[in-house]
Amino acid sequence: METITSIKPLIAVLVSICVVPLLVLCTKPNIRETWTFAAAAVKLLLVLSMLPVILKACCLPVWRHPSGL
Amino acid sequence: VTSIYSMGYMRGLKEHSQTRYFVFFALALSATIGVAFSANLLTLYLFYEMLSLATYPLVTHHQDREARASGRKYLTYILGTSIGLVLPAMLVCYHLTGTLEFANQGFLAGACSQGLAGVLLVFFIFGFAKAGIMPFHGWLPAAMVAPTPVSALLHAVAVVKVGVFSIVRIITGVFGTELLGQFDLGVVICAIASVTIIVASLIALSQDNLKRMLAFSTIGQLSYIILGVGLLSPKGITGGMLHIAMHAFGKITLFFCAGAIFVATGKRNISEMVGIGRRMPWTMGAFFVGSLSIIGLPPTGGFISKWYLVLGTLEANQMTFLFVLLSSSLLNAAYFMPVVYRAFFPPPGTAMFENRVQEAPIFCVTPPVVTAFISVALFFYPQPFFKLASMAVRFIGGN
Numbered sequence: 001m002e003t004i005t006s007i008k009p010l011i012a013v014l015v016s017i018c019v020v021p022l023l024v025l026c027t028k029p030n031i032r033e034t035w036t037f038a039a040a041a042v043k044l045l046l047v048l049s050m051l052p053v054i055l056k057a058c059c060l061p062v063w064r065h066p067s068g069l
Numbered sequence: 070v071t072s073i074y075s076m077g078y079m080r081g082l083k084e085h086s087q088t089r090y091f092v093f094f095a096l097a098l099s100a101t102i103g104v105a106f107s108a109n110l111l112t113l114y115l116f117y118e119m120l121s122l123a124t125y126p127l128v129t130h131h132q133d134r135e136a137r138a139s140g141r142k143y144l145t146y147i148l149g150t151s152i153g154l155v156l157p158a159m160l161v162c163y164h165l166t167g168t169l170e171f172a173n174q175g176f177l178a179g180a181c182s183q184g185l186a187g188v189l190l191v192f193f194i195f196g197f198a199k200a201g202i203m204p205f206h207g208w209l210p211a212a213m214v215a216p217t218p219v220s221a222l223l224h225a226v227a228v229v230k231v232g233v234f235s236i237v238r239i240i241t242g243v244f245g246t247e248l249l250g251q252f253d254l255g256v257v258i259c260a261i262a263s264v265t266i267i268v269a270s271l272i273a274l275s276q277d278n279l280k281r282m283l284a285f286s287t288i289g290q291l292s293y294i295i296l297g298v299g300l301l302s303p304k305g306i307t308g309g310m311l312h313i314a315m316h317a318f319g320k321i322t323l324f325f326c327a328g329a330i331f332v333a334t335g336k337r338n339i340s341e342m343v344g345i346g347r348r349m350p351w352t353m354g355a356f357f358v359g360s361l362s363i364i365g366l367p368p369t370g371g372f373i374s375k376w377y378l379v380l381g382t383l384e385a386n387q388m389t390f391l392f393v394l395l396s397s398s399l400l401n402a403a404y405f406m407p408v409v410y411r412a413f414f415p416p417p418g419t420a421m422f423e424n425r426v427q428e429a430p431i432f433c434v435t436p437p438v439v440t441a442f443i444s445v446a447l448f449f450y451p452q453p454f455f456k457l458a459s460m461a462v463r464f465i466g467g468n
């Protein structure tokens with residue numbers, strides 16, 4: 001199986017973390033829940049966007065930390 | 070879908086500290102995706118621990134004595150096993166090979182003796198206690214004190230699937246199927262999983278609290294996945310991996326329904342739900358579909374994964390484990406079907422609800438209907454998950 005370098009796996013992990021300050025700062029429940037739903041939708045779309053590459057080309061998108069981790 | 074359900078549930082019950090709830094929910098999801106995308110054991114372990122810590126405030130959300138006691142139990146089991154068993158095993162692996170990078174035939178291949186491999190395997194299997202392998206399963210029923218969306222997503226899908234996923238990664242990426250087959254350790258994995266499957270199903274039979282019954286059902290179903298991968302046969306591994314997805318949709322449906330029932334009626338016990346199908350036909354219809362998927366009956370996705378698990382036992386020539394799978398399915402039917410039957414067909418004069426439709430708020434009803442629909446759709450179109458599982462099996466085989 002080939003591997004291709006992509007930032008998508010990292011964004012998929014980070015998207016929910018990035019929304020945390022917005023959730024904490026929100027005073028209105030409607031806005032807070034809009035952010036929750038937006039983060040969930042972005043995460044889902046990111047994961048789904050990686051599927052066609054994996055299924056068609058048998059490629060594995062990977063993101064590597066500069067240290068090699 | 071769970072985000073929508075969370076909004077409906079938390080608002081419907083006017084829960085306190087909703088911001089804290091949504092913050093830790095988001096962190097838990099990040100950690101879960103992190104585990105799924107990990108390319109080496111160290112990264113997987115770090116995200117695994119992050120998930121443990123992120124879910125603690127969710128388990129103890131109600132902040133009463135029961136929630137705090139459950140939280141302590143949760144952390145003791147989950148952190149105790151990961152630090153006490155997984156961490157030392159990981160250090161030994163690194164000492165032996167100088168790497169923790171997952172490899173398609175395991176990075177331990179050729180680096181350890183049969184005895185050491187057996188010890189490390191046991192440390193890893195029991196160490197990832199989120200997989201609910203007995204006797205380290207006690208945290209799961211206790212954690213059901215959490216709000217139902219937490220039980221649904223985290224304790225039927227994300228947290229527990231992180232546990233079994235970690236074990237699958239250990240079996241395939243650390244040891245490798247060839248090494249485990251060579252040392253006859255696949256049978257050990259299957260035997261450990263079989264005990265959990267049968268005992269958890271028997272305990273589920275005696276539960277009256279719906280969420281506790283679902284918790285014990287989950288414990289049994291998680292071991293199906295481990296059993297499938299432990300068979301070390303291509304069809305068994307495919308079935309095990311498919312079951313991660315199929316069980317997720319079936320079980321999240323059932324938890325959503327349990328939560329919707331609680332929001333609409335305040336009932337938690339099965340004995341108080343006689344005739345509830347008349348009042349909540351959509352919810353109980355979804356419950357019926359979710360039950361079929363967990364039992365492994367068509368037309369639901371659960372049938373596809375169990376079919377491959379059964380084929381895997383035949384391929385590996387392991388008739389004992391075939392018997393375990395079939396008898397467990399019977400037990401699943403024995404604890405799910407009476408709930409559905411009494412909900413829709415109560416004996417005369419025993420119905421506890423009026424013959425008038427009154428469902429939970431739409432945010433609580435739509436998600437289980439959607440996930441039940443997906444369960445059925447996966448029976449007719451399992452290709453995305455099936456192709457992923459098949460690719461993983463080919464990758465493990467070195468192709």
